[in-house]
Amino acid sequence: MMKLRIAALVDSALDACVAAGLLPAGERPRVQLDAPKQAAHGDFACNSALVLQKQHAAATGAQKPNPRALAQAIVERLKDPEGLLSKVEIAGPGFLNLTLTPAAWHNELKSIEAEGAKFGRSNAGGGKKTMVEFVSANPTGPMHVGHGRGAVIGDTVASLLDWAGYAVTREFYVNDAGGQVFRLGHAVLARATEIAQSEGIEGCAGAPLVPLDPEDYQGEYVKDVSRAWLLSMPANARLAALTTPFEQQKEPLRKFSTDWVITNLIKEDLKLFNIRFDVWFSEKTLHDKDAITAAVEELKKKGVLAHEVLEKPADQKKADKTAKATAAHEAKSADAKGEAKVAEAKPDAKAAEAKAAEPTGHGDDEPVPEGKPLLVMKTTRFGDDRDRPIYKTSGEPTYFAADVAYHWDKLSRGYSRMVNVWGADHGGYVSRMKAAVKSMGGELEVILFQLVNLLKDGQPFKMSKRAANFVTLRELLEEAGADATRFFFLLRRGDMALDFDVALAKKNSSDNPVFYVQYGHARCCAILRKAQEEKGLTPKWDAAAMQALTLPEELEIARRLLAFPELVASAAEALEPHRVVFYLQETIAQFHGYYTKYKKTERVITDDAAKTQARLYLVWAVAQVLKNGLALLGVSAPERMQSDAPEAEGETAEA
RNA sequence: GGGCCCAUAGCUCAGCUGGAUAGAGCGUCGGACUACGAAUCCGAAGGCCGCAGGUUCGAAUCCUGCUGGGCCCGCCA
Numbered sequence A: 001m002m003k004l005r006i007a008a009l010v011d012s013a014l015d016a017c018v019a020a021g022l023l024p025a026g027e028r029p030r031v032q033l034d035a036p037k038q039a040a041h042g043d044f045a046c047n048s049a050l051v052l053q054k055q056h057a058a059a060t061g062a063q064k065p066n067p068r069a070l071a072q073a074i075v076e077r078l079k080d081p082e083g084l085l086s087k088v089e090i091a092g093p094g095f096l097n098l099t100l101t102p103a104a105w106h107n108e109l110k111s112i113e114a115e116g117a118k119f120g121r122s123n124a125g126g127g128k129k130t131m132v133e134f135v136s137a138n139p140t141g142p143m144h145v146g147h148g149r150g151a152v153i154g155d156t157v158a159s160l161l162d163w164a165g166y167a168v169t170r171e172f173y174v175n176d177a178g179g180q181v182f183r184l185g186h187a188v189l190a191r192a193t194e195i196a197q198s199e200g201i202e203g204c205a206g207a208p209l210v211p212l213d214p215e216d217y218q219g220e221y222v223k224d225v226s227r228a229w230l231l232s233m234p235a236n237a238r239l240a241a242l243t244t245p246f247e248q249q250k251e252p253l254r255k256f257s258t259d260w261v262i263t264n265l266i267k268e269d270l271k272l273f274n275i276r277f278d279v280w281f282s283e284k285t286l287h288d289k290d291a292i293t294a295a296v297e298e299l300k301k302k303g304v305l306a307h308e309v310l311e312k313p314a315d316q317k318k319a320d321k322t323a324k325a326t327a328a329h330e331a332k333s334a335d336a337k338g339e340a341k342v343a344e345a346k347p348d349a350k351a352a353e354a355k356a357a358e359p360t361g362h363g364d365d366e367p368v369p370e371g372k373p374l375l376v377m378k379t380t381r382f383g384d385d386r387d388r389p390i391y392k393t394s395g396e397p398t399y400f401a402a403d404v405a406y407h408w409d410k411l412s413r414g415y416s417r418m419v420n421v422w423g424a425d426h427g428g429y430v431s432r433m434k435a436a437v438k439s440m441g442g443e444l445e446v447i448l449f450q451l452v453n454l455l456k457d458g459q460p461f462k463m464s465k466r467a468a469n470f471v472t473l474r475e476l477l478e479e480a481g482a483d484a485t486r487f488f489f490l491l492r493r494g495d496m497a498l499d500f501d502v503a504l505a506k507k508n509s510s511d512n513p514v515f516y517v518q519y520g521h522a523r524c525c526a527i528l529r530k531a532q533e534e535k536g537l538t539p540k541w542d543a544a545a546m547q548a549l550t551l552p553e554e555l556e557i558a559r560r561l562l563a564f565p566e567l568v569a570s571a572a573e574a575l576e577p578h579r580v581v582f583y584l585q586e587t588i589a590q591f592h593g594y595y596t597k598y599k600k601t602e603r604v605i606t607d608d609a610a611k612t613q614a615r616l617y618l619v620w621a622v623a624q625v626l627k628n629g630l631a632l633l634g635v636s637a638p639e640r641m642q643s644d645a646p647e648a649e650g651e652t653a654e655a
Numbered sequence B: 001g002g003g004c005c006c007a008u009a010g011c012u013c014a015g016c017u018g019g020a021u022a023g024a025g026c027g028u029c030g031g032a033c034u035a036c037g038a039a040u041c042c043g044a045a046g047g048c049c050g051c052a053g054g055u056u057c058g059a060a061u062c063c064u065g066c067u068g069g070g071c072c073c074g075c076c077a
Helices: A002-019 A053-060 A067-077 A102-108 A110-118 A145-163 A179-198 A221-231 A235-243 A246-272 A283-288 A291-301 A318-330 A346-357 A399-412 A424-439 A473-480 A482-489 A502-506 A513-535 A552-562 A564-574 A578-598 A609-633
Strands: A044-046 A085-091 A095-100 A129-133 A167-174 A279-282 A305-308 A374-377 A417-423 A444-449 A452-456 A498-501
Touching: A002 A044, A002 A067, A002 A095, A002 A102, A053 A067, A067 A085, A067 A095, A095 A102, A102 A110, A102 A552, A110 A552, A110 A609, A129 A145, A145 A167, A145 A417, A145 A444, A145 A452, A145 A473, A145 A482, A145 A564, A145 A609, A167 A283, A179 A221, A179 A235, A179 A246, A221 A235, A221 A246, A246 A473, A279 A283, A283 A291, A283 A399, A291 A305, A291 A399, A374 A424, A399 A417, A399 A424, A417 A424, A424 A444, A452 A502, A473 A482, A473 A502, A482 A498, A482 A502, A482 A513, A498 A502, A513 A578, A513 A609, A552 A564, A552 A578, A552 A609, A564 A578, A564 A609, A578 A609
Parallel strands: A129 A167, A129 A417, A167 A279, A417 A444, A452 A498
Antiparallel strands: A044 A095, A085 A095, A305 A374
């Protein structure tokens, strides 16, 4: 990377300053080069003289720091054996403004051709074993929009880390243990007895109705599971299954139901999104192989466990809390970490509030006996505000305990970097889990993403027929298409709430950011096509011809394209995929500007062979970088845009 | 009551881990095609970077305290 080469030059100039006694020996902040906003400030601005002004003063015995003098000393010692620099200026309080020769950029552009689809990758991560755990939706129902955002952020962060040279594993933690999955099983049985009567499925006659419990999952999809369950067995076995008490078949029901949901709902949706997981990790296997007791043993050795009587949590507005809990439950919120609720209409919250007022006897948990000591993890020592129980009064492990065991497992599998992607509503879980991982000697990074507001032409968007309160992810995908959905989910920083306008996402015009970028790519392709068809020209890097790239806009584009690998690396480090989105938008905007400005005077394809060859290569390079960036985001880069004919509704699909 | 996140142009948001005169899109107003894709571009107007302190060569960025908004605060998962 060009920046690193220049930084190295400055660094050795600083060494020379040390040798001359102008700076103290030893550690110093690394050389930082910024891309200046002003073109007049050159290609890179270096602040070393400002950063080191005090050390300089101390070493030279000067009364007052004099950054410009230091800058001067650096410039005098700056060696440039390759002749990369055309101008070095001291500016302002003591910046070094460095300008490269056009030839330096021309030569560097060759790397885009050399690396092709890999341009943008680096080995910044040094092959470090890294896990990104994301979605981890409960296998109890369809994914909703909040899961979608988590899925796209997680997948793209994983890609970013991969591009930045980490050895990445994408993992889905399946919460197939605990109370919720049995509620699904019970719902499936109950619905099956309904269907057996209403749909006259063979071999079911005479089965009594099992009533659906108010705590069971109410969604329509449960009937699909029930139907599949009945059809999965021979007709002559159905009546027996329908009449066997739930308690006696809860485990097989659980298994069938969660498997079905994962296969037919979750995996299907992820497929539409083009997301593949490397590992599906079942929570149940942790229980089955006693991983929790094993993890507890480890924690004991580390001295982070204790027996404690837990106090009731601090006072809260009770009415409010009950209302919320009910509302959330209504919409099925006892979900694992992939979730961020879709903004829901106020009326529902109101309804829930009203509901909470009546004594519905809703309580999915038995009263907890107080005053009994429990085995807890001392997470407060690591920044949590409350110690967390490992086992419930009933003796069962808590969800937290399983998660601790799970992360212990991750650590023992050798993941030194662990990233989890959670919805903002799990914010309260972060410090606890970080504390737990820290006590086990690891470090956990958590990306918390905020909720999604679905809009259509600025108005709240509603459509769900199947899942009472939520727009499902699949509905959104069918409405907006995978490309637009992915792009829109990445359009904002994760810690910002996101307004997702479905109407905008479908629009074929430049106010639709996905379209804008894809169109830009297609436009470049159109130029390349024309050159091929009319002149038989193929873009390729040619040292002699490249000298024809002299327009300032052309060099700016080159500089921007060549900064792509660095951008990817820093976006990966910050775990911020939205940076790639902005980069792509800005890059293509710059190209459009250049193109329009010169379309009458300095066209790409002319009779000037060298200019044509050089510009063709530049256009090709723009397309290649856009293509790579879009690939990184999981969005297609079409070579032609579909015409906006009124009947054409579909998504432009291209790999 | 406590914890996490957010506050930047009329609206929606960037701001590269502390750099020089704070940027983009939408919206408003005014312009540019006999086409290598006008599905685009150019220009203008628009700012107390929520408020008040602090840190330093230098703050939208870091620290503290306020104000306003979101999420959360079970032995549930």
